[in-house]
Amino acid sequence: MTIDKIRRDYKRASLNKKDADLSPFKHFAKWIDEAIKADLIDATAMSISTSENNKPSSRMVLLKGYDESGFSFYTNYESKKGKEISANPNVALLFYWAELERQIRIEGRIEKLSEKENDEYFQSRPIESQISTWVSLQSSIVKNRKFLEDRYNESAKKFGKKVPRPKYWGGYKVIPNLFEFWQGRDSRLHDRIQYSKKNKKWIIERLAP
Ligand SMILES: Cc1cc2nc3c(=O)[nH]c(=O)nc-3n(C[C@H](O)[C@H](O)[C@H](O)COP(=O)(O)O)c2cc1C
Numbered sequence: 001m002t003i004d005k006i007r008r009d010y011k012r013a014s015l016n017k018k019d020a021d022l023s024p025f026k027h028f029a030k031w032i033d034e035a036i037k038a039d040l041i042d043a044t045a046m047s048i049s050t051s052e053n054n055k056p057s058s059r060m061v062l063l064k065g066y067d068e069s070g071f072s073f074y075t076n077y078e079s080k081k082g083k084e085i086s087a088n089p090n091v092a093l094l095f096y097w098a099e100l101e102r103q104i105r106i107e108g109r110i111e112k113l114s115e116k117e118n119d120e121y122f123q124s125r126p127i128e129s130q131i132s133t134w135v136s137l138q139s140s141i142v143k144n145r146k147f148l149e150d151r152y153n154e155s156a157k158k159f160g161k162k163v164p165r166p167k168y169w170g171g172y173k174v175i176p177n178l179f180e181f182w183q184g185r186d187s188r189l190h191d192r193i194q195y196s197k198k199n200k201k202w203i204i205e206r207l208a209p
Pocket residue numbers: 042045057058059060061062063073074075076079080081082138139
């Protein structure tokens with residue numbers, strides 16, 4: 001079979017404006033809880049798209065917290081994404097749970113988390129992950145895998161059991177101004193409910209599939 005022949009029907013659920021919570025954060029909480037309870041692999045993984053000079057790039061990260069103030073994740077501030085975020089704080093997030101036939105798009109502005117939040121989360125990570133943050137500068141070119149393994153072993157020896165957080169490692173929070181909840185439906189008549197922020201209020205509208 002060639003890939004253009006691959007297709008499936010979406011029949012699991014529906015989404016109507018009347019089912020949509022007035023708060024997009026509450027609707028998000030409901031959907032991500034259902035994805036986690038369904039035991040989906042990497043249910044908390046999301047794509048984040050950033051762009052510098054009108055050249056977008058995307059990659060997956062893990063959502064590490066959310067509330068009405070935004071959605072947070074951790075990374076290297078000097079990575080490709082970190083540099084693009086410094087140049088342009090407008091970003092887009094994307095969640096997709098194939099088994100639930102659901103997608104959530106989020107757009108907004110991004111801010112760095114505080115040093116305190118960064119330190120607290122860094123110290124809660126397994127020591128191997130803490131050591132890894134010292135091994136190399138994320139997104140830089142490395143000559144081979146041995147370089148990474150040697151640097152890992154050197155860092156593990158140097159720090160012992162107490163690994164400090166490098167200043168270039170920390171979190172970001174995305175503060176949304178747009179959400180879209182997509183539920184796959186029959187005959188490609190998918191349900192799309194959008195929340196856009198106008199004058200501090202969330203406007204709920206249905207979009208054409
Ligand atoms: C499921 C999954 C989860 C990931 N989680 C993170 C994460 O939380 N933080 C991170 O910096 N990179 C994470 N990565 C790696 C990134 O996708 C990416 O390779 C890395 O951050 C470098 O991206 P950049 O060069 O665009 O900055 C994850 C990758 C996958 C596939």
